[in-house]
Amino acid sequence: MFALFALAGICAGISYFLWYAVNRAIGCARGMAANATYVVWGVLLQWGLAGAEISGRMVVGCLLVFIGVLLISLYPAAEERGAPV
Secondary structure, three states, X not given: OHHHHHHHHHHHHHHHHHHHHHHHHHOXXXXXXXXXXXXXXXXXXXXXXXXXXXXXXXXXXHHHHHXXXXXXXXXXXXXXXXXXX
C-alpha cells in the first residue's frame, strides 16, 4: 500500500513540475487557459474508467471548451503582441 502512495506522490510531483515548466515556456495566461481542458479530461476519464455514457451535450461542451482554449492560445490579444491598443 505504501508503494502505491509513493508512486502516486511521484506522479503528482512530476505533473506539478511539468505544469510549471510549461507555464514558464508558454506564459501564464495561456497556461491558465489550458486549465479549462480539465473538463475534457473529466469527461474522457468518466467514460474510460467509470464506463459512463457520453451525451451529445457533453461532446458539444467539450468541443466549445477546446475551441476556446485554442483561440486563446493561438491568437493572443493585441497587448500581448506589443501592438498599440
